[in-house]
Amino acid sequence: MMNTFFYNNDTLLYVKDNSRSERYGIQPGGICIRFVFIMVNALKYRFTDHTADFGIQAFGKTLEQVFENAAFAISDLITDTNILEGTHSQSISVGGDARDDLMVNWLREILYLWHGMGMLVKQTSVKEITEFRLMADIIYDLYDKDKHEIRNEIKAITYHQLEVNRNVDGWFANFILDV
Numbered sequence: 001m002m003n004t005f006f007y008n009n010d011t012l013l014y015v016k017d018n019s020r021s022e023r024y025g026i027q028p029g030g031i032c033i034r035f036v037f038i039m040v041n042a043l044k045y046r047f048t049d050h051t052a053d054f055g056i057q058a059f060g061k062t063l064e065q066v067f068e069n070a071a072f073a074i075s076d077l078i079t080d081t082n083i084l085e086g087t088h089s090q091s092i093s094v095g096g097d098a099r100d101d102l103m104v105n106w107l108r109e110i111l112y113l114w115h116g117m118g119m120l121v122k123q124t125s126v127k128e129i130t131e132f133r134l135m136a137d138i139i140y141d142l143y144d145k146d147k148h149e150i151r152n153e154i155k156a157i158t159y160h161q162l163e164v165n166r167n168v169d170g171w172f173a174n175f176i177l178d179v
Contacts, residue, residue, distance in 0.1 A: 044069040054154075054177040055161070059170065064126035066164070066171035067134060070103065071110045071124045077152045077177070078114055084122035084148075086139040091127075094134045099164045103173055106134055107157040118143040154179055 044059065056073050060066030075081050094109050096102030113119040119140040128135040141148070156178040163174040 058173045061170040066173050067126050068124045070173050074110045075121045084141045086122040089139045100162050103164045
């Protein structure tokens with residue numbers, strides 16, 4: 001098996017094998033959704049191997065940033081966040097029993113904004129975070145079928161292999177998305 005690398009603007013795309021590229025409709029020099037490393041100044045998130053679902057690992061220098069980057073991963077999987085204009089904003093608050101539970105509830109809220117409200121989140125800004133509560137501002141667009149392509153349907157955020165922790169580089173979060 002030969003590894004293939006693609007570049008697109010500031011995004012490094014890594015495809016494990018070319019047969020998977022075809023499965024996801026990739027043309028030479030195109031984008032593969034399943035095996036992507038997003039590089040924008042610093043690594044925001046990456047895919048981890050998981051059988052049928054998407055395994056995600058989000059990174060951040062701070063706890064706030066890892067929550068923001070985890071939300072970005074969800075949004076970036078749903079649609080091309082680069083074409084979102086960010087025409088609307090609102091504040092949201094999410095609670096949880098512990099940091100891991102807070103992460104799942106936060107990501108469920110981001111997913112609900114899409115499924116329940118038709119909001120495609122461009123950016124999040126965590127304003128305050130404790131072990132049990134998160135307050136954030138979101139910037140989003142309302143879905144327009146003529147402007148926005150939906151790349152993946154994410155059904156749910158799971159607790160399977162969930163982890164939010166600190167390491168020498170800052171913070172990371174591992175989670176699995178049911179697709």
